[in-house]
Amino acid sequence: MVEHFKVRTIDLATAPLRDLNAELHRQSAEAHEPMWEILNPRGAHAIAVGVDQPLAIEIRGSVGYYCGGMNKQASITVHGSAGPGVAENMMSGRVVVKGDASQYAGATGRGGLLVIEGNSSSRCGISMKGIDIVVKGNIGHMSAFMAQSGSLVVLGDAGDALGDSIYEAKLYVRGNVKSLGADCIEKEMRAEHHEQLDALLKNAGVDGVSTREFKRYGSARRLYNFNIDNVDSY
Amino acid sequence: MTYQNPPTTPRKSWTFDDYTLSEIRRAAATGIYDIRGGGAKRRVPHFDDLLFLGASVSRYPLEGYRETCSTAVTLGTRFAKKPIELKIPITIAGMSFGALSAAAKEALGRGASLAGTSTTTGDGGMTPEERGQSKTLVYQYLPSRYGMNPDDLRKADAIEVVIGQGAKPGGGGMLLGQKISDRVAEMRNLPKGIDQRSACRHPDWTGPDDLEIKILELREITDWQKPIYVKIGATRPYYDVTLAVKAGADVVVIDGMQGGTAATQEVFIEHVGIPTLACIRPAVQALQDIGMHRKVQLIVSGGIRSGADAAKALALGADAVSIGIAALAALGDNDPAYEEDYNRLGTTAGCYDDWHEGRDPTGISTQDPELSQRLDPVRAGRRLANYLKVMTLEIQTVARAAGHNNIHNLEPEDLCALTLEAAAMARVPLAGTNWIPGVQGGF
Numbered sequence: 001m002v003e004h005f006k007v008r009t010i011d012l013a014t015a016p017l018r019d020l021n022a023e024l025h026r027q028s029a030e031a032h033e034p035m036w037e038i039l040n041p042r043g044a045h046a047i048a049v050g051v052d053q054p055l056a057i058e059i060r061g062s063v064g065y066y067c068g069g070m071n072k073q074a075s076i077t078v079h080g081s082a083g084p085g086v087a088e089n090m091m092s093g094r095v096v097v098k099g100d101a102s103q104y105a106g107a108t109g110r111g112g113l114l115v116i117e118g119n120s121s122s123r124c125g126i127s128m129k130g131i132d133i134v135v136k137g138n139i140g141h142m143s144a145f146m147a148q149s150g151s152l153v154v155l156g157d158a159g160d161a162l163g164d165s166i167y168e169a170k171l172y173v174r175g176n177v178k179s180l181g182a183d184c185i186e187k188e189m190r191a192e193h194h195e196q197l198d199a200l201l202k203n204a205g206v207d208g209v210s211t212r213e214f215k216r217y218g219s220a221r222r223l224y225n226f227n228i229d230n231v232d233s234y
Numbered sequence: 235m236t237y238q239n240p241p242t243t244p245r246k247s248w249t250f251d252d253y254t255l256s257e258i259r260r261a262a263a264t265g266i267y268d269i270r271g272g273g274a275k276r277r278v279p280h281f282d283d284l285l286f287l288g289a290s291v292s293r294y295p296l297e298g299y300r301e302t303c304s305t306a307v308t309l310g311t312r313f314a315k316k317p318i319e320l321k322i323p324i325t326i327a328g329m330s331f332g333a334l335s336a337a338a339k340e341a342l343g344r345g346a347s348l349a350g351t352s353t354t355t356g357d358g359g360m361t362p363e364e365r366g367q368s369k370t371l372v373y374q375y376l377p378s379r380y381g382m383n384p385d386d387l388r389k390a391d392a393i394e395v396v397i398g399q400g401a402k403p404g405g406g407g408m409l410l411g412q413k414i415s416d417r418v419a420e421m422r423n424l425p426k427g428i429d430q431r432s433a434c435r436h437p438d439w440t441g442p443d444d445l446e447i448k449i450l451e452l453r454e455i456t457d458w459q460k461p462i463y464v465k466i467g468a469t470r471p472y473y474d475v476t477l478a479v480k481a482g483a484d485v486v487v488i489d490g491m492q493g494g495t496a497a498t499q500e501v502f503i504e505h506v507g508i509p510t511l512a513c514i515r516p517a518v519q520a521l522q523d524i525g526m527h528r529k530v531q532l533i534v535s536g537g538i539r540s541g542a543d544a545a546k547a548l549a550l551g552a553d554a555v556s557i558g559i560a561a562l563a564a565l566g567d568n569d570p571a572y573e574e575d576y577n578r579l580g581t582t583a584g585c586y587d588d589w590h591e592g593r594d595p596t597g598i599s600t601q602d603p604e605l606s607q608r609l610d611p612v613r614a615g616r617r618l619a620n621y622l623k624v625m626t627l628e629i630q631t632v633a634r635a636a637g638h639n640n641i642h643n644l645e646p647e648d649l650c651a652l653t654l655e656a657a658a659m660a661r662v663p664l665a666g667t668n669w670i671p672g673v674q675g676g677f
């Protein structure tokens with residue numbers, strides 16, 4: 001038997017943010033309301049944060065700071081642009097931004113997939129810890145700063161100081177990189193990287209782009225242990 | 235007869251003393267600044283420079299063993315649905331698993347729980363040992379976000395957004411590779427054996443307006459249940475406290491320069507930030523000026539060693555104090571029982587501060603499995619509980635002597651200062667006078 005779920009609609013023009021998040025948190029594994037639509041976000045902060053169920057949440061408009069923060073399992077789509085820190089510290093699940101994203105997109109994320117269909121501003125993927133981020137446009141300066149693990153895929157260009165003080169995260173950029181940050185270098189695209197990138201692109205719904213168009217960047221691992229002779233790099 | 239210059243006693247320079255010269259030689263030999271643990275070791279104006287005025291003819295004291303003097307404190311009454319209730323006004327400060335062994339973290343939890351107070355995680359996430367052994371656990375939200383996840387956030391009893399600490403206001407952290415065991419590396423999502431830098435700024439907000447939104451997010455994630463503390467290193471307490479309250483803090487924690495760190499540059503520890511004594515009155519003034527004193531609770535830390543120190547901080551307007559180095563000492567840190575081991579490390583009991591090297595003979599600031607085994611978490615926890623009880627009795631003793639049936643009724647009126655500096659910083663009169671430098675048109 002096919003179950004037909006009714007979409008639960010919450011209008012933030014009238015409903016308080018606190019009630020929305022509390023209701024999303026109340027959803028249990030047996031919840032019969034897996035589909036949510038949020039109307040009139042009007043740039044509000046902290047929409048759909050801390051969700052921990054496989055809900056599908058469609059947000060009809062642009063959001064403020066930290067939309068989808070610490071998300072687990074849920075699939076959140078922003079039909080608009082996102083303010084700073086979208087999907088910050090995401091654990092799992094999927095966040096898609098149909099428009100552009102401001103600073104710190106996916107900051108410290110530990111898992112899941114963040115897709116930004118437009119551009120992402122500075123510090124995209126800062127301190128990322130396992131999240132995968134796919135940006136279809138360009139990214140700003142200082143992106144992937146201190147990035148620990150996970151992958152950042154950029155179909156457009158990257159700004160200054162990409163991957164500054166990077167640890168083990170993998171960066172794939174199709175366009176130009178304005179400059180690389182301290183200890184970040186271009187690395188060889190081996191078979192496993194083509195395979196990984198291909199899977200990421202497919203997962204993010206990117207068609208007609210070859211993994212051969214990308215360059216890979218990562219850590220030179222020269223700053224992993226403090227050495228006074230490297231002091232000019234800091 | 236030839237003139238002989240009579241020899242004078244060899245005289246060391248006050249400016250170039252033994253320590254200074256040894257540091258110059260060390261810097262010249264290595265080319266690296268000195269890193270160590272702990273807080274400021276230099277003498278700065280401190281609670282020792284204040285005295286209590288006991289009751290006399292104008293005030294009557296309370297009987298020590300018969301008349302009650304309550305010590306409980308509630309933290310986070312402003313917005314949180316579930317404020318923290320503590321039996322005593324002394325909490326355990328944030329110290330990381332990574333900097334400390336799992337056994338030490340467990341011992342802190344055990345001791346705090348026995349004494350009826352809270353303990354705090356650190357830069358490295360929450361371990362099951364400390365959650366399990368801590369009745370009340372404060373979860374730190376740090377720039378590195380090592381180990382940060384929503385499940386632990388919900389397991390916590392309160393959340394502490396760390397902006398800075400007294401040992402290094404404006405500085406991040408560094409856990410050197412030698413302390414990165416498999417478990418520490420896994421909790422921090424980093425390869426084993428590399429230096430782990432902790433950022434000095436949060437990755438996804440800057441400034442007081444962003445902080446307000448960040449606090450909103452944390453409240454929304456936890457359904458407004460948990461108190462949110464904001465911890466700042468003491469530098470500009472009046473403005474920082476005002477801004478923290480404006481951003482929505484339930485509790486403000488202010489940490490003076492004697493507060494400890496697991497590891498940072500000596501130059502940071504000794505030369506950045508202001509003494510604990512100097513930060514309390516401006517912090518309290520800030521709360522009073524915006525009508526939030528006692529509504530947003532103030533926790534003071536940095537060099538608190540005894541019930542006397544705690545009582546003086548409370549009298550100056552704090553709601554509670556927090557201890558770190560003193561708690562480690564109670565567990566056994568720097569115990570002369572390990573003098574031979576300390577000697578082998580080129581130091582002596584009482585001076586050991588190379589906590590970052592991971593060779594702590596007491597098993598406290600190490601990840602070495604053999605050394606860690608030296609610390610029995612049950613016994614060490616008991617020692618901490620004993621110490622906290624003594625501190626509490628001391629606070630009560632002083633409060634009763636000043637005529638108060640509640641330690642929170644201690645007030646600046648109960649104090650005088652021994653030095654001009656302390657009088658000016660604490661804004662209490664110099665002993666035997668009514669002179670408060672800088673107040674009443676004084677200079």
